[in-house]
Amino acid sequence: MNKILVANRGEIALRIMRTIKKMGIKSVAVYSEADRNSPHVIFADEAICLGPATSNQSYLNGDKILAVCKELGVDGIHPGYGFLSENAVFAQKVEDAGITFIGPDANAMRIMGSKLSAKESVKKYNVPMVPGIDKAVENIDLALEIANQIGYPVLIKASAGGGGKGMRIVERAEEMKEQMERAISEAESSFGDGAVFIEKYVTSPRHIEIQVLADKFGNTVHLFERECSIQRRHQKVVEESPSVIVSPDMRKRMGEAAVLVAKSCNYTSTGTVEFLVDDKLNFYFLEMNTRLQVEHPVTEMITGLDLVEQQIKIARGEKLSFTQDDLSINGHAVELRVYAEDPLNNFLPSIGKLHKYQKPVGDGIRIDDGYEEGMTIPIYYDPMIAKLVTHGKDRTEAIQKMLGAIKNYKIEGVSTTLPFGTFVFEHNAFLSGKFDTHFVKNYYSPELIKEKQKANAEIAALVAIKFWMESEKKLKPVEHKSTSWKRRLA
Ligand code: MV4
Numbered sequence: 001m002n003k004i005l006v007a008n009r010g011e012i013a014l015r016i017m018r019t020i021k022k023m024g025i026k027s028v029a030v031y032s033e034a035d036r037n038s039p040h041v042i043f044a045d046e047a048i049c050l051g052p053a054t055s056n057q058s059y060l061n062g063d064k065i066l067a068v069c070k071e072l073g074v075d076g077i078h079p080g081y082g083f084l085s086e087n088a089v090f091a092q093k094v095e096d097a098g099i100t101f102i103g104p105d106a107n108a109m110r111i112m113g114s115k116l117s118a119k120e121s122v123k124k125y126n127v128p129m130v131p132g133i134d135k136a137v138e139n140i141d142l143a144l145e146i147a148n149q150i151g152y153p154v155l156i157k158a159s160a161g162g163g164g165k166g167m168r169i170v171e172r173a174e175e176m177k178e179q180m181e182r183a184i185s186e187a188e189s190s191f192g193d194g195a196v197f198i199e200k201y202v203t204s205p206r207h208i209e210i211q212v213l214a215d216k217f218g219n220t221v222h223l224f225e226r227e228c229s230i231q232r233r234h235q236k237v238v239e240e241s242p243s244v245i246v247s248p249d250m251r252k253r254m255g256e257a258a259v260l261v262a263k264s265c266n267y268t269s270t271g272t273v274e275f276l277v278d279d280k281l282n283f284y285f286l287e288m289n290t291r292l293q294v295e296h297p298v299t300e301m302i303t304g305l306d307l308v309e310q311q312i313k314i315a316r317g318e319k320l321s322f323t324q325d326d327l328s329i330n331g332h333a334v335e336l337r338v339y340a341e342d343p344l345n346n347f348l349p350s351i352g353k354l355h356k357y358q359k360p361v362g363d364g365i366r367i368d369d370g371y372e373e374g375m376t377i378p379i380y381y382d383p384m385i386a387k388l389v390t391h392g393k394d395r396t397e398a399i400q401k402m403l404g405a406i407k408n409y410k411i412e413g414v415s416t417t418l419p420f421g422t423f424v425f426e427h428n429a430f431l432s433g434k435f436d437t438h439f440v441k442n443y444y445s446p447e448l449i450k451e452k453q454k455a456n457a458e459i460a461a462l463v464a465i466k467f468w469m470e471s472e473k474k475l476k477p478v479e480h481k482s483t484s485w486k487r488r489l490a
Contacts, residue, residue, distance in 0.1 A: 008080030010370035013040035032058035132199030158187035210258035222255035244433030301333035342415035355413035
């Protein structure tokens with residue numbers, strides 16, 4: 001592979017190109033009119049404008065991207081995350097054009113892209129799944145029968161769904177009809193696929209996922225877990241590895257289950273197998289994400305591997321150079337997603353110019369970002385500014401480094417989730433490890449940050465007064481002199 005096009009923008013495009021450069025391969029950036037001056041465009045060896053800012057006219061325009069590849073002699077495409085990364089039709093077109101798609105093949109993407117076909121694929125293996133039905137349900141009577149068998153509450157899920165869309169909790173039989181109809185119509189309008197199924201609702205789960213890596217020779221390993229329970233509205237905010245609740249034995253069992261999920265669809269490249277974990281530490285396979293994920297840096301920090309480098313090596317037909325037994329966890333890593341959102345105002349997007357943008361530096365601090373001081377956060381895309389990742393010898397050290405790094409991260413011009421990060425990393429539930437996917441809903445209110453900012457402002461005022469009084473003392477001799485000087489004049 002001599003030239004790779006990165007079909008993405010922002011921090012992930014830049015992060016992928018850094019590895020491409022490190023491997024001595026040429027990089028091609030594509031960009032929209034809104035991203036003309038972005039770091040990923042400047043960093044690339046070549047860059048082509050795809051069109052107007054809206055994603056449909058730029059980063060989602062697969063045919064235009066393929067035309068660019070032909071023109072520039074590109075032989076590999078890295079899709080990053082989001083945009084075209086999990087589009088099986090695009091992956092197939094790329095392969096048909098004789099270009100290497102740096103990711104799994106279209107067939108694995110198709111199977112895992114539908115939750116029902118994912119369940120079907122995994123069924124033959126001994127992978128625990130949430131009690132429920134693995135077929136599309138349309139009939140209310142059948143739905144009621146299933147719910148009676150597994151017991152309320154149940155959850156109706158869209159097969160094509162993602163991000164909780166089309167998901168409905170049903171507490172009692174009387175609610176079934178209405179919730180089924182809503183779920184089906186929401187699935188229909190959001191995904192063009194009205195297929196829904198029913199599962200037992202796990203009320204306070206943790207979200208723990210396993211990173212897998214598979215080459216084209218049937219070698220599949222896992223790179224341990226990431227704890228991703230701290231999220232709001234299905235948007236992850238904090239991730240860490242390892243998870244405090246996962247014992248070596250549980251890690252081994254979850255890892256083996258994840259490898260089986262990958263093998264069930266002949267998976268290649270990096271992928272993530274998501275599990276729900278209940279309060280008794282039972283884990284259940286949820287779905288598989290067939291892309292490089294946003295939170296992959298925490299896994300890189302604890303394994304020492306470069307996941308993009310691994311993806312490229314696998315794509316060009318190399319065997320994994322290590323086995324499961326060669327892998328181990330080194331220390332602990334935590335990640336905070338820094339969004340241009342206002343945690344004091346319901347996390348509303350806070351678009352605008354980065355008047356000040358100064359990053360913390362230090363041992364064990366990694367920042368993946370795609371902006372520089374003076375740049376404007378465009379309204380057209382995800383409002384994530386950066387990922388702040390810290391690594392320490394243990395969890396306490398990683399968290400301490402994170403709190404210090406947040407303090408030294410100076411962003412002005414837009415509101416960010418940095419103060420929310422401080423809230424999480426200082427919170428007792430987080431520190432003790434006793435939290436689940438309801439953390440934000442259960443513990444967070446903007447008042448808690450406001451009160452703290454007020455207290456900090458009061459401390460700052462007191463410190464200022466103290467300094468003022470001290471400087472007054474020091475000034476006194478000067479005053480005295482000036483008085484005598486005046487007296488002398490007189
Ligand atoms: C669940 C669940 C409880 N029980 N399934 C949400 C998005 C989708 N990927 C899966 N999700 C869930 N599935 C059963 N049977 C709770 C959630 C869920 C959730 C999962 C992971 C991370 C955050 C979440 C927030 C709310 C609900």
